[in-house]
Amino acid sequence: MKITHIRIILFILLGCLVLVSCSFDTQGIQGITTDLCGNGIKEGDEECDELDFGGETCETLGMGQGELFCTDSCEIDSSGCFSVTCGDGVIDSGEDCDEEDLGGEDCEALGFSGGVLGCDFT
Numbered sequence: 001m002k003i004t005h006i007r008i009i010l011f012i013l014l015g016c017l018v019l020v021s022c023s024f025d026t027q028g029i030q031g032i033t034t035d036l037c038g039n040g041i042k043e044g045d046e047e048c049d050e051l052d053f054g055g056e057t058c059e060t061l062g063m064g065q066g067e068l069f070c071t072d073s074c075e076i077d078s079s080g081c082f083s084v085t086c087g088d089g090v091i092d093s094g095e096d097c098d099e100e101d102l103g104g105e106d107c108e109a110l111g112f113s114g115g116v117l118g119c120d121f122t
């Protein structure tokens, strides 16, 4: 085989190597998603992520005190919040009673045989 033939073969092989290259297949990619619910970091449209509430508390949400929970879909669950207005005479969220307002309960309704039901300020 002549040197010219070898050069031609090398040229063709190098040309093929240049034509065949690896590149990213970006078809089907809608966009880069940075939100990942469950990674423990509140991002994007997430209200929370695990223990990351972005600084929100029951108090900042105007729901008294207590503990916020985060759902599996990264939404805040405020069912653990309760009012701290014990003593205002009105039963608020998280209160069984308030002063004279016993919420219609009495000792018999609570399973006792008798007595006078009161409300503790705790």
Ligand SMILES: [Ca+2]
Residues within 6 Å of the ligand: 035, 036, 037, 038, 039, 040, 041, 042, 043, 046, 049
């Ligand atoms: Ca997240």
Ligand SMILES: [Ca+2]
Residues within 6 Å of the ligand: 083, 085, 086, 087, 088, 089, 090, 091, 092, 095, 098
């Ligand atoms: Ca109250």
